[in-house]
Amino acid sequence: MKMFYLIPLLFLSACSTTPKLTLRPQQPPPATDNSAVRYPEVLHAYHIGRYADPNDDLIMHEQHVVYRVEENTRWNLYPGPVDGNLPDVPSRDAAFGPAPVNDAILAEVNSQKAATTQIMMQARTLTAALAQFQAALQQTKTNIQETLILRASVNDMKQRLDALAAAQAQPPATPISTTNEAPDSLSP
16 A cells, blocks of 8 residues: 555656756866976887898888887976966976076086196197107117117127137147257248
8 A cells, every 4th residue: 555655756756847958158178288287299200211121031111201209298297387487397308408507507618618628638748748658669669679689799799709819818739840940930
């Protein structure tokens, strides 16, 4: 019996009026710069000429362009504007952006230039001194060779002089004469 009480309630809910659906136009979201949220990807195109396939030497590739993703998209984690003022956002790749300039950096660059110039001058001086040293070393080697040759010739002369002195120091051998005559110092 209790079931019958629920059926009229079901009919009452079916008889109620349907609410009207009203559509209100919404304001479009404010235009935002996507680079403030996410950096785009960096693509580079490379021209490839004809080449044989390295995996199969029976296949040759015709010239074409190959596109390579150098850098994928990534989130921009740099903090947003503070008090409505945009901070200086660093460029994506520092190699392609202008160098930051302030007095400290300029002073450091100028001191580095001066140091580089001084080092280059010292390198030239050192190179010239090294060339002189090598020339002197070569001259010294030549002098040593000549000194060795002269010493050898002096030693050879000493040996000859010693041999001559030894020959003079020995008494001369008496000649054997066939006659018993006394040697005459005045005879021919």
